[in-house]
Amino acid sequence: MGKAYVLLSVSPGFRREIAVEPVPVPDHGDPEAEFLEKVLGGVTRGGREDRWVPARSVLEKTLESEESKEENLAKGTQLLEEALDIMPRFFEARIYLGHAKNLGGDLEGACDEFRKVLRASRSLPIRGFALENLGNVYLQMRCYEEAARCFRRVVLGDVLSRDPRFATSWFNLGLSYAFLGRFQESLECFRNLYEGFPEKRKAAGEMLAGHKGLGEILKKNPAFAGELRRSFPEFF
Template identity: 30%
Template sequence: GAPAAGEKVPITTSSDAARASYLEARGLVERLRAQEAKAVFRKAVDADPEFALAWLGLAGAQNSAKEFFAALDRAVALAPKATPAERLMIAAAQAGAQGDNATQTRKLQKLTALYPSDERALVLLGNVHFAAQRYADAIAAYERAVEIAPEFSQTYNQLGYSYRFLGRFEEAEKAFTEYTRVLPDDPNPWDSLAELQMKRGRFDDAIANYRKALAVRPDFFNSNLGIATCLDLKGRHAEARAELDAMIARAQDDGQRRAGLFARTVSWAYEGDLTAARAEMGRQAAIAEKNQDALGRSGDEAAMGNLALAAGDLDAAARHFARALELAESAPAVSDAVKANQARFAMFNRAKVALARRDLDAAKKEQQALATAAEQAGNPFQVRFAHEIAGRIALAEKRWDDALAELGQANQLDPYVRYRMAQAHAGKGDRAKARELADGARNDNTLVNLNLALVRQEKDEI
């Protein structure tokens, strides 16, 4: 029958030891300590190799694409042995990994209908809305979770970011402050509060709270990334990279090393040295190469393509983007759905090269293919990419109103999208609106954001 009121999603395992390890690891992940959680999830699956939810947890704690898919595939294979609710969680994660947000949302709506009193199920649903930038829907799910479990810390973090992305900074600050109350001895609440202060241009306050997070846990590397970003935004690039070098020296695995190297790439871009940025990206790619992480390598090639585009090296950009697709398509043990997802990213990348070459016919062809494929796949993120390309084509053709209509449906969190909207307003002769949007794009103040670094290098003609 239906679950009783107040019931939580069941956890199916034959082993008490496995259950205890799973609960411990889940608690670590909820406090953003995935690095420690990995070993504890591993203990859970060692104690019960058929424990589907523990494999799902292990997947979520990974920081390499290769390890993520290996664990997720085990969870999917074991799902038939679990309860209907656990099967919904696993199916949702699988859909998410394939870029199918629509299916992921449906599965989690079913889960929360089955277990309306499970705060974790509500947070999962909120997170899927959040990822698709449906922040009002996310907030509704998180607020319900807060009512059910006011001491469940994770909800306040997600709530804070949702308000932040809506520009409701006072409510965001309130949620993050509540988060520090519920978890005072944990680094992440201080880190989240610092990130909001950075967003608002309060760099010194942000650095102080990032340092507070590191005082609680010296290996909470996200805060090193935050400090480095604040320093870059203050124009202190050498100090930013020194902060990152200290982090890389203490890194516990290659995932953390790669994160540090990517932040160094972004720091060089802030400084305007794209040659150094491209070399840094090569160091990151070498780690994925060593670990035979084809999907990780594919992402690196795409980033190298974006840097080559920014440097005006269009042939190199085209080569990097082609290699990114090749690596994804030839990756062992990667499902057709994941490959199809990568093929859609490739359409976006080819369109960007065509635009840079002023080959608008080729750009239009890729845009139409992407718009159709993204719509069919139920991937709102890539639907926004299709609108971005359509907007950029309109911009190139000086169709200013069309450009604004399309760019308005692109990713509003990307400072480059807002910068291009500024260009369209400038084209229309509305200097004040153009200046406001361009300044907003340049002062986006977001964590380790390559597009922000590149926007700040744009020669100001607005």
């Protein structure tokens, strides 16, 4: 529910998608994953289903109430903190807590949550999400070297070869280099995304078009802008 409230604070339409089905819990050998598998086992394996339905019903009714973004964010943060009091190594909850702190304007607090995950988790996907989130907060803080360091760890590690969702780190690394004025390195990152993940081109183009900061860089550096358009036409 904490995750639901945080996402609802970003998009009110999220209530239409909540509680349709439980998210499958990957088995990484973590105690938290085993705990959640036991909780969700009634749905995923057909037993104890009656225990899940009331919780789902409560969640649906709660999210039907019209509340402000701030109220939803505060509730989500509180629920995530309570979950972590019970299970400090519930890394997915800690990542969402960091996201909640970011949405609330506590950028240093958000970074701290993501660093805690990186210090403690050995799961490649969990570490990948923590690095991406940490890098994005560094971008907000205009700490571009630190951001680039996070995204490099994702693209040069094993997680990207196993999960194409992390291809966004090529985009964000290219963005970081662009802000640093390292345009050739930026172009190489966008090329890796464009050629290696053609299914991501449309989404990447939408991100490029909607990024105000990058738009300003392109205006100030027409040669870089021209090379981007020539090399990656499907981005534009």
